[in-house]
Amino acid sequence: MSLPVVAIVGRPNVGKSTIFNRIAGERIAIVEDKPGITRDRIYCRGEWNGRSFHLIDTGGLEFGGDDEMLEHIRHQAELAIEEAHVILFLVDGQAGMTATDEEVARLLHRSNKPVVVGVNKVDHPSHREVIYDFYQMGFGDVFPISALHGTGTGDLLDRIVELFPDLEEEEYDEDTIRVCLIGRPNVGKSSLVNAILGEERVIVSPVAGTTRDAIDTPFERDGQKYVLIDTAGMRKKGRVYETTEKYSVLRALKAIERSDVVLVVLDGERGIAEQDKRIAGYAHEAGRASIFVVNKWDAVEKDDKTMDRFRREIRDEFHFMDYAPSLFVSAKTKRRVHTILPMVNEVAEQHAMRVSTSVLNEVLTDAVLTTPPPSDKGKRLRILYGTQVSVKPPTFVLFVNDPELAHFSYQRYLENRLREAFGFHGTPIRLLLRKRNE
Numbered sequence: 001m002s003l004p005v006v007a008i009v010g011r012p013n014v015g016k017s018t019i020f021n022r023i024a025g026e027r028i029a030i031v032e033d034k035p036g037i038t039r040d041r042i043y044c045r046g047e048w049n050g051r052s053f054h055l056i057d058t059g060g061l062e063f064g065g066d067d068e069m070l071e072h073i074r075h076q077a078e079l080a081i082e083e084a085h086v087i088l089f090l091v092d093g094q095a096g097m098t099a100t101d102e103e104v105a106r107l108l109h110r111s112n113k114p115v116v117v118g119v120n121k122v123d124h125p126s127h128r129e130v131i132y133d134f135y136q137m138g139f140g141d142v143f144p145i146s147a148l149h150g151t152g153t154g155d156l157l158d159r160i161v162e163l164f165p166d167l168e169e170e171e172y173d174e175d176t177i178r179v180c181l182i183g184r185p186n187v188g189k190s191s192l193v194n195a196i197l198g199e200e201r202v203i204v205s206p207v208a209g210t211t212r213d214a215i216d217t218p219f220e221r222d223g224q225k226y227v228l229i230d231t232a233g234m235r236k237k238g239r240v241y242e243t244t245e246k247y248s249v250l251r252a253l254k255a256i257e258r259s260d261v262v263l264v265v266l267d268g269e270r271g272i273a274e275q276d277k278r279i280a281g282y283a284h285e286a287g288r289a290s291i292f293v294v295n296k297w298d299a300v301e302k303d304d305k306t307m308d309r310f311r312r313e314i315r316d317e318f319h320f321m322d323y324a325p326s327l328f329v330s331a332k333t334k335r336r337v338h339t340i341l342p343m344v345n346e347v348a349e350q351h352a353m354r355v356s357t358s359v360l361n362e363v364l365t366d367a368v369l370t371t372p373p374p375s376d377k378g379k380r381l382r383i384l385y386g387t388q389v390s391v392k393p394p395t396f397v398l399f400v401n402d403p404e405l406a407h408f409s410y411q412r413y414l415e416n417r418l419r420e421a422f423g424f425h426g427t428p429i430r431l432l433l434r435k436r437n438e
Contacts, residue, residue, distance in 0.1 A: 003257065004053045004164040006046070007084035009077055009108065011100040012060025014092040015120040019147035020044070020057040023157070043253070048157040051164065054253065056080045063103040081111045083251075086163045088156075093119040093130040093144065097137070105137040114163040117142045118156050123149060172218070172227055177348045180229035180255040181293075182283065183265035184275050188295040191331035192265060193217065193228055196340055221341055229255045253282055260351060260392065261289045261344050261426075268294045268310070268328065272317050280318055287393035289351035289427040290324040291343055298330035323419065325426055347426025352391045355422055360386050360396070367417040373410050381405035384436055395430040403433035 008016045024044040046055045058077040081087060087108055091101050108115050119131045122144035131144045141159055145152035172178065181189040197219060217228040256262055262283040266276055283290045292314050300306060307328055314326050327343060329336040364386050373381035382401040389397050396418070400406065415429050 003045070003254070004051075004085040004167065005056065005083050006053050006086050006088055006160055007056045007058060007077075007080040008088045008090055009058050009061065009081065009104060010090035011062060011098065011104060014060075014090045014095075015147040016057055016060070016090050019088070019090060019118065019120065019145070019153070020055060022147050022150060022153060023048075023055055048161050051161045053161075053164065056083065061100065061104050061107075063100060078107075081108070081113065084113055085165055086160050087111070087113050087115045088160060089115050089117045089139065090147075091117060091119055091134055093122040093127065096130065097133045101134075102137065105139070109138065115139045115141075116156065116159050116163070118147075118152075119144050120147050122146060122152065173225060176218070176225040176227055177261060177344060178227045178229060178259045179261045179263060179344055180252075180259040181263045181265050182252040182256065182279050184267070184273060184279070187265045187267040188331050189265050192263070192293065192295060192329070192337070192340075195329075195331040195334050195337045196228065224341075224345060226341070226344070229259060252279055253286075256283050256286045256288055259288055261291065261348050263291050263293045263340070263344075264324070266292060266294045266314075267296055269296045269299045272313060277317060280321060284321050284428055287395075287428050287430065289347040289393070290321060291340075291347060291426060292318070292324055292326035293340065294326060294328045295331055297328040298333045298335060321428075323424065323426060323428060343426075350423055350425045351393060351427040353394060353422065353424065354391060355388050355394070357385075357387050359421075360388060360418075363417060363421045364398070364414070367414055371413060373405065374407060376405050376407075379405055381410070389432075393428045393430055394424060395432065397432045397434055399436050400433050401436065403435055406433050 008020055010016055023046045025046075043057075044055050046053050058080045061074060061077050063074075089104065089108060091097065117134055117137065117139050119134055119142060122128060122130060123146045128144050131142050134142050143152055143156040143159065145156055147153070181192060183189055197217065219226055219228070264276070264280045264283060266272060280290070280292075294310060294314075310328070311326055315322055318324070325343060325347070327336065327339055329340065331337065364383055368383055373383075375381075379402065384399045384401070386396050386398040389395050398414075411431055411433075415431060418424065418429060
């Protein structure tokens, strides 16, 4: 399901990051606890009254002057506005309305997007009259809030959620495997789509970022139905700098949410970049089956150990995704492209696999006997029983005496034992620990 996008826009120092973290709640911290996942702080997934959405934080907008950095931040904000379904325009109640606020307001009026104005730093009910100045910007909705203390944010979020559009999804048959390709601009995603389809379905150009929006391509091969979702690279817009790649991440996120299997496309010629880890991390967090596809392998100077070395590098750099297999292909020469769909079928099957409760508990009992859980202050974790509660990804609830006693490394051990017993090749596994009486 595609989620609505909310962009936070405003001049510097009005509290955009504070409201971002407030709406994000604990999510960012939880993500950063997981080893090996680098996370860009300008994105998070928020939730309010049962509605989930993506939240984008933008750099502070300033006008006037021809500073390259300012121009760059303006570009970023424009891209965020373009992606957004609703815009949260944050202003500073203590400073009052400024000329920059009016400039930002003009920019937002031109976007024709729904805008909600949050007047921040209204920390006391007696200060509420400061909001009336901001009505003259012509957006209608103006909410006094304190991002720091959380007051007023509930009413603000109620209004934002009311403005979400109905995002209609393309419906596909139950047995259709939805596959998306993600990766940095110019790693050859569109060329791979063409190579897999065997026809020029997608515009391919050597200029980084010529794909604009995700394009769905349904097709059938050997009786199996697929949909290829090609995520957009970046559109060049004036002088757009590297950080605008952040918005290609947002498009990748939207495509990941609609997929069963994610092909993480890497550039064999240029190697692994930090951005690759960030993008792959999103597929992992979303719980999708994943395959690393190393493209442009024809352009790599090789000896008999080159592939093994690259595989090791993938394992080291993406150690939080050690379940994902890797393939080495060339979209240009079509070499080994035929191996992609059989691997997609395999990991899709593992992603949707169910395990019977009795067999699961045998494996858990055996795992605990082989390596008992460590004790903490004289208390030892006891696993009473486990059951699989969902698929895509396979998710297990383990009922225990005290979830606090389950150390990360022991959970990792249990996950490895489940993989030894059942495979789960190419898919993450979720283990949820519950106290017996919950």
